[in-house]
Amino acid sequence: xxEDGCRLVAADAPLKVTQHLLRLEKNGALLLANALRLKxxxxxxxxxxxxQVLAAVRDGRCTRQSLAARWPNDEAVLAFLLAHxxxxxxxxxxxxxxxxxxPAPGEKSHGMSLYLLLSQxxxxxxxxxxxxxRTYRKEAQPRMPETVAFRAVERFAxxxxxxxxxxxxxxxxxxxxxxxxAKKTIDYTEQVLRPxxxxxxFCYHVTSxxxxxxxxxxERARRHNMTVLCDIDGAGAVHDALRPFKGGVSSHGQIAHNxxxxxxxxxxxxxxxxxxxxxxxxxxxxxxxxxxxxxNGSAFVPVNVTNSDEELIGDDLIPDIERMLAAFExxxxxxxxxxxxxxxxxTYRAKLQPGNQSVLGCGAPFGNTPVVDAxxxxxxxxxxxxxxxxxxxxxxxxxxxxxxxxxxxxxxLHVDKREDCRVCAxxxxxGGGCPIHLLTMAGQNDIxxxxxxxxxxxxxxxxxxxxxxxxxxxxDQASRQADGQQGRKEDE
Amino acid sequence: xxxxxxxxxxxxxxxxxLTKCGIAVVATASxxxxxxxxxxxxxxxPLCTQCNSFCVTSCTTNTCVNNNxxxxxxxxxxxxxxxxxx
Numbered sequence: 001x002x003e004d005g006c007r008l009v010a011a012d013a014p015l016k017v018t019q020h021l022l023r024l025e026k027n028g029a030l031l032l033a034n035a036l037r038l039k040x041x042x043x044x045x046x047x048x049x050x051x052q053v054l055a056a057v058r059d060g061r062c063t064r065q066s067l068a069a070r071w072p073n074d075e076a077v078l079a080f081l082l083a084h085x086x087x088x089x090x091x092x093x094x095x096x097x098x099x100x101x102x103p104a105p106g107e108k109s110h111g112m113s114l115y116l117l118l119s120q121x122x123x124x125x126x127x128x129x130x131x132x133x134r135t136y137r138k139e140a141q142p143r144m145p146e147t148v149a150f151r152a153v154e155r156f157a158x159x160x161x162x163x164x165x166x167x168x169x170x171x172x173x174x175x176x177x178x179x180x181x182a183k184k185t186i187d188y189t190e191q192v193l194r195p196x197x198x199x200x201x202f203c204y205h206v207t208s209x210x211x212x213x214x215x216x217x218x219e220r221a222r223r224h225n226m227t228v229l230c231d232i233d234g235a236g237a238v239h240d241a242l243r244p245f246k247g248g249v250s251s252h253g254q255i256a257h258n259x260x261x262x263x264x265x266x267x268x269x270x271x272x273x274x275x276x277x278x279x280x281x282x283x284x285x286x287x288x289x290x291x292x293x294x295x296n297g298s299a300f301v302p303v304n305v306t307n308s309d310e311e312l313i314g315d316d317l318i319p320d321i322e323r324m325l326a327a328f329e330x331x332x333x334x335x336x337x338x339x340x341x342x343x344x345x346x347t348y349r350a351k352l353q354p355g356n357q358s359v360l361g362c363g364a365p366f367g368n369t370p371v372v373d374a375x376x377x378x379x380x381x382x383x384x385x386x387x388x389x390x391x392x393x394x395x396x397x398x399x400x401x402x403x404x405x406x407x408x409x410x411x412x413l414h415v416d417k418r419e420d421c422r423v424c425a426x427x428x429x430x431g432g433g434c435p436i437h438l439l440t441m442a443g444q445n446d447i448x449x450x451x452x453x454x455x456x457x458x459x460x461x462x463x464x465x466x467x468x469x470x471x472x473x474x475x476d477q478a479s480r481q482a483d484g485q486q487g488r489k490e491d492e
Numbered sequence: 493x494x495x496x497x498x499x500x501x502x503x504x505x506x507x508x509x510l511t512k513c514g515i516a517v518v519a520t521a522s523x524x525x526x527x528x529x530x531x532x533x534x535x536x537x538p539l540c541t542q543c544n545s546f547c548v549t550s551c552t553t554n555t556c557v558n559n560n561x562x563x564x565x566x567x568x569x570x571x572x573x574x575x576x577x578x
Contacts, residue, residue, distance in 0.1 A: 031528075039529055046523025076518045080525050113574040169574055207573060229573070272572055299572040343572045354529055363568040382573060434570045471528075478528045482515045 009082055011065045014090035017054050020425050021086065024468055031475050034085035035429040036094055038354060041084040042475040053078070057087060095416070096359055096428060105403045108161035113205070113363070115171040115371040115382055116152060116185070118144045118178035124209050125246040126231075128276060128317055131173060132309025135386020142374035143178045149185040151395050152372040153193060162199035170206040171371070171382065179214040182206070186224055205229070209243070210258040210269075211251050221267040228269045229299075230259060234279045235289040241278055256293060263294035271295040272343075275327075276303045280319045283327040287336040297341035300328060302458050305451050306440045308385045315450045321457055325465045332469055339473065348466045351429055352474060358415075358431025361463075365410040367401075376400075380409060383436045390439070413438070420456075426464055433463035 009015065020035040030043035030050065043050050053071070056062055064082070068075045081087045088094065120131065121141040131138065153168060160166050168189065170182050189202055204226045221228065232255060233242045240250040262269050271290040273279065279286065283300060290298040302324060305313050331337075332345060339345040351358060363369045364380040371379045373386070376396035384390040390409075393400030411417065413435050415427035420438075437455040441447070447455075516527040568574050 033528075039527065042526050042528055044524045044526060045519075049522040050525070071522070074520050074522050077520055077523060077525065080516075080518045080527075084527065111568075113568045115573075167568075167574060171573075205574060301572050304571075344570065347570060347572070362570045368568050369574075381569075383571075436571075475528045478515050478526060478530065481530070482517055482526050 009064060009087075009089045012063050015057050015062050015064065015067075015082075015087045016090045016092075017057050018085055018088050019094055020428065022425055022429075022471070024471060026472060029475075031471055032084070032086050033471065034088075035426055036096070036357065037085040038352065038356065038429065039084040040471055040475060041080070041086060042479060044479060049074075050077070050081070053081065054086070096357060105401055109159055109164060109366070109368065110161060111165040111167070112156060112160065112368050112370065113167040113169050114152065114156045115169045115369065116144060116149055116175070117142075117172060117371065117373045117385070118149070118170055118175040118181055119173040120374055121177060122172055122174040122209070123177065123211060123246060124174070124243055124251060125248070126243045126274075128242070128274060128303050128307075128313050130304060130307050130383060132307040132311060132386065135308040136173065137386075138173075144181060144372075144374040146181060146184060148372065148374065148376045148396060149181055150188050151376065153185060153189050155395050155400075156370060157189070157193045157197050157200060157202070160197065160200045162197075165201040165203060167203045167205055170204070170208075172207075174209055174211075175206055176208050176210075176212065176214060176217070179217070183216075183220060186220070190224075203227070209251070210255050210262070211245065212254070213258050213261065218262060218265045218267060221262070222265065226267070228262060228267060229272055230255065230269055231272045231274060232256070232259070232286070232290065232293070233273050233276075234282045234286045238279050238282050238286070242274070242276060259293050259295070263296075268296035269294075270297045270299065270343075272299040272301065274303050275300055275319055275324055276317045277319045278317065280324045280327055283324075283331050284334050284336070287331045287334065287342075291336050297343065297346065298331075298337050299343035300331065301344070302462055304383065304436055305454055306437065306444075308383060308387065310387070310440050310444070312444075312447060312451055315448050318450055318454050321454065321461050325461060328462075328465060329469060339470075344462075344466050345470060348463075349470055351431070351467065352470055357428045359428065360410065360413050360415070361430065361432040361435055364435075365406055365413055367406050380406060381436070384439065387440070409439075420460065424460075426467065429467060430460075430463040433459040435459075 018034040018036070022033040022035050024031040028047070030047035031040060032043065033040035053067065056067070056070070064078060067078050071078070078087070120136045121138060122129070122131070133139070157166050168185065175182060186204060194202055204224045206226060207229045210230045220226070231243060232252070233239045236252050239252040243251055245251050259269050259271070271293065273283070273286050275283065287298045302319060303313065303317065305318060332339070332342065339349065350356065360366070367380065369381055371382050371385055372395065373379070376394045378392040378395060378400050379385045379387070379390050380392065390405055391402070392405045393402045413432060415421040415432045418432060418438070421427045421432050437459060441455050515530045518525050
């Protein structure tokens, strides 16, 4: 096995320590990984020795041969470091292509989440609402007409390759304010599009505040295996301080009642928490609350400080990054949820699979998350609705797609090109995370020091923390498994 | 004493093995390392198209990254908006 590792690099070829080295320490153990070619390695004992080897390689012109001569009893260790890409050939450029394979216009996608803004109005008055008054034209209370909804699902169903999926995400504002159109859109998809595209998987999702339930919602949700996502930011008063009805009336009781009703009827509901300064100290309690309500899982997501109007929330809502990240870890440690039901861990686990490499943090530059507003305008992400520079065209007016929008996003967000990412060892693992602050805050000068600090650090700090926790989780699990094995199969 | 130490050293000098669950371990007098990905992980990812093996434990080329199909596209929304597709 290790001899195989040694074949990777000639015995007399100069070596270097990978430039993508991740080095984590915990309770005397050392975890090393190459973020470009991920094969994490746990040093259970003798971390100082391994550090000594790495230091020797950094210091001088080392080869496998010279290292083996210096540490003749540790050839297997050297081979292991090579096999796990911690040591690599000195002439290895260790780079990914500088361009991103963004689908060309007309090229079909393996899958998309299509967000339909059925109603751009909402009946709640959340203190951190991501929908700007101007960009979402809230005063006009726009509702999507049938022509737009049908054209949208038709257009994007045609963009999915056989074997792929189209998730139709009913979104808003509050999408259930336009429930009749939601049903018609689902019926149109089932009756017209499913037969037309038999190899495409269609699925339905609704992101709703669940403050009210249309009479036939449960029946429809069950019939179409709809997934439901609802924000509950804490138990009782904690939630009400952040997500009251318009006018300030508490919403928690009604929402909790409806969540229970749905779950009791067999409709899975995932619960999400937007983390702000007002609920950052209640995260574990909130996870338990989600569990008690019967949720299908919990999501904890740091608040975005800007809405689609590019306006900022107040400093009093901005969480303390370190406190919040410590709370994330406590939620994970609490074991209230298994990791596959606890977002973001559930999603970020996919980044820690062998062979995974990311140069972009999300699906938006790939065109995987198109948002269609009530008038048929298309944007790449729900946070970018109404912002002219991200307008991809209009599906009714025939101006969609303006391909340059995605191409420019991909170019700008590539981790090798982002100033804040290009020298970071983590970049090919995280892909830069959610880029929303970068996209909406770049030109902002009128911003408080607290908001600036949060914008500058939250994405990176949050993504790294989640990946670190997951790497240790995997390492601890491998260590336990290795210890639990009897009758080890000798390799030599 | 020195002889005993030498024996111990020899015992540890080439200790590398694969556990039954496919986790590669190397243990010498200096240190003990283990591979976080087990060969069982191969069930979760495409095998190397060149050597038909999973890199960590038996790939003889270390070219899996290049030979395997491109990695899956990034997740849709990392803010948690959207449902579960599978």
